[in-house]
Structures are given as C-alpha cells and as structure tokens.
Amino acid sequence: MKLLRHGNPGDEKPGILLNDEWYDTSALGEDYTNDFLGSGGLERLASFIAKDRHQLKKVPPATRLGVPLANPGKIVCVGLNYRDHIKETGFIPESEPILFLKAMSALNGPFDGVMIPKDSLETDWETELGVVIGKAGTNVEKEEAMNYVAGYILHNDVSERAYMKKRGCTWDKGKGCNTFAPLGPYFVTKDEIPDPGNLHIWLKLNGEMMQDGHTSDLIYPVPDLTAYISEFFGLFPGDIISTGSPAGSGTGRIPQRFLRPGDVIEYGIDELGVARQSFRAYKPMDSGNAG
Incomplete structure (x- = not known):
C-alpha cells in the first residue's frame, strides 16, 4: 500500500x-x-x-499532500553511507556508521518548499531512502531486523554545510533547520519493496541531473542499520531511519554548488514517488509562518 x-x-x-x-x-x-x-x-x-x-471518495489531484505519517517520533540519520559520496567529499570512512538526529520541527510536506536559513552559505540537497519502523525494539539482532520495518519513505536530508562544519562541528546544527526534513509523497509498506537494496535514487536541480545513484551502493544496508541503531536509540513505531545519500550533492561538485532562492529540486526513489521543492529566502518566523 x-x-x-x-x-x-x-x-x-x-x-x-x-x-x-x-x-x-x-x-x-x-x-x-x-x-x-x-x-x-x-x-x-x-x-x-x-x-x-x-x-472511497477521490481526493482532487490539486490537493496539497502533507507528511505521510502524522507524528514521527524521531528521524535517525546516517552520514556518509554511500561509497561514491565518501569519494566525492574526500572523507575517510569511519569504522562504524555515523549517526545524528533530525529535529521534528524540520518536518515538511513533499511539495511545500524549503526555506534557506538566515545567513546560509552552503544549503545543500541529499536524497535518501527512509525506513519506517513498525514495532518497538532495542538491541535488535540483524537477522530479525526486517521484522521491525513497516515500510519506506522518500526523504531529502536538506543540510546547511557551513553550519555543520564551521560553527562548532556539530552536524545537528545544519540538519534540523525549519523545513529541512521533507517527507513523502507516500509511506510505502514493505511488501511493495521486497529488496530495499535494489532501488534507483536520483535528484535534479533546475532540471539538471545531479544525483543518479543506487541503493546497492549502501555501505551499511537496511537490516544492518536497523540493528545497529537499536543499540543506541530505542526504536518505536513511526520512527524513521534515513539511510544516507549517494554522490551528487552540491558540496561534492567542482566547483561546489549550493542552493539559492528560486532553485528547484525534483527527486525520487523507485516505488516511493517523486517530490519537488522550491527554495525561498529566509523569513522570520511568526504565528502564520512555520519557516
């Protein structure tokens, strides 16, 4: 479904x-x-x-789509989990997965648009396969890990690289900005995706292909990540594991290319649908603007 x-x-x-x-x-x-x-x-x-x-009543095609899950508990993200992305960034692979959390206040619909933060220098895109957890577990065995997976969701781990690297070296600072976690359009149950390690993943910037990867390039595949993450965070229904992004991000290009107001990204993963985000300039938050 x-x-x-x-x-x-x-x-x-x-x-x-x-x-x-x-x-x-x-x-x-x-x-x-x-x-x-x-x-x-x-x-x-x-x-x-x-x-x-x-x-069932049809929903008019012009209707807005929101986040497919009403109240995700947390998004646990995995850094540098594609071999080609490590190569383009020049990082040295770690001996274990890099983990960080995405703020729930960053949740955003699949077509809502993204606000570039104040004084941003390096806002970037990262298309990722999200794994939706269906039951609670801690210290899950890898052989049992897929029993905890309910399905999958398209996620763009929008990132402000300068916030991450140049303002105290805390990744969360550049990951949880408002609107930086667009999810959807769909939450797809796992029976429709028998092999999450065999999916095309892509992104276009203003119509030009930037990311053109495949989940077979994951260093740590879904069962391994699910088991590993359960050692550090209790897994609960509605939690999301965002598995990392392939090569083609703005920081890996020569010269680097970061997002500006008016830019548009379109991105997708096999079976999970396609999303589209227009980027807009920073605006102070008030009662009528969650950005």
Whole structure:
C-alpha cells in the first residue's frame, strides 16, 4: 500500500494511492499515527480497503499532500553511507556508521518548499531512502531486523554545510533547520519493496541531473542499520531511519554548488514517488509562518 495524507497544514486527512489516483480513507476512523502503526493499523487498513474500496471518495489531484505519517517520533540519520559520496567529499570512512538526529520541527510536506536559513552559505540537497519502523525494539539482532520495518519513505536530508562544519562541528546544527526534513509523497509498506537494496535514487536541480545513484551502493544496508541503531536509540513505531545519500550533492561538485532562492529540486526513489521543492529566502518566523 502507498499511504498519503492530504489537506491543509495541521488539518491533514489520511488517504491512499490506488490505480494512480488518491482516495480518502477517513472513514476508517484512524489517522496514520505511531499508535496506528504499532497496533496493527496497517492490517486494519488493508481489510478496510478490500471491503470498501469502491465506496472511497477521490481526493482532487490539486490537493496539497502533507507528511505521510502524522507524528514521527524521531528521524535517525546516517552520514556518509554511500561509497561514491565518501569519494566525492574526500572523507575517510569511519569504522562504524555515523549517526545524528533530525529535529521534528524540520518536518515538511513533499511539495511545500524549503526555506534557506538566515545567513546560509552552503544549503545543500541529499536524497535518501527512509525506513519506517513498525514495532518497538532495542538491541535488535540483524537477522530479525526486517521484522521491525513497516515500510519506506522518500526523504531529502536538506543540510546547511557551513553550519555543520564551521560553527562548532556539530552536524545537528545544519540538519534540523525549519523545513529541512521533507517527507513523502507516500509511506510505502514493505511488501511493495521486497529488496530495499535494489532501488534507483536520483535528484535534479533546475532540471539538471545531479544525483543518479543506487541503493546497492549502501555501505551499511537496511537490516544492518536497523540493528545497529537499536543499540543506541530505542526504536518505536513511526520512527524513521534515513539511510544516507549517494554522490551528487552540491558540496561534492567542482566547483561546489549550493542552493539559492528560486532553485528547484525534483527527486525520487523507485516505488516511493517523486517530490519537488522550491527554495525561498529566509523569513522570520511568526504565528502564520512555520519557516
């Protein structure tokens, strides 16, 4: 199943993609929350669709799509997890995965647009495969790790490199800015993606291909990451593991290319859909602007 949430920010309703059209699933009486995932909600939704799909109301194609999950608990990101990305950045591979957290205040819809932070010098793009956790676990064995995976989601780990590297060398400073975690358009259940290590991953900047990679190039694949991360963070339904980005980021180009107001990125991963973000200049936050 390909799950989505549609409507205005803060007022999204659950839905599903069927035969390339969006349908509202509000009649199920449940949103796609962490509790939904952890209590057999996907099974209830599948039964509901099988029984009542012909009674579902279509969602108009111009409707805004929001984050496909109502309340992710955390996004655990993995740094430098593609061989080609390490090569382009010139970093020396670490002996274990690099982990950092993405702020939940950075959550953003798949077409909402991204705000470049104040005094930004190096805002960059990173298309990533996100793994959605379906049940709680700590110190998970690698052989059991896929039992904790509910599905997958498209994520762009938008980053401000100067904040990361030149302002105290704390990666989180450049990763959790407002709007820096666009997710979706869909949360795709794992039965639709039997091999997460066999997916094309790409990004275009203003129509020009920048990232053209493949998840087979992951240094630490999904089962390994899921087990490893569970040693440090408890995994809970609705958590997301963002598995890293392939080569083609702005910091790896010669000369480097960072994002400016008016730039547009379009990006996608096999089976997970395509998202698009327009970049806008910084604006102070007020009651009507979450940016």
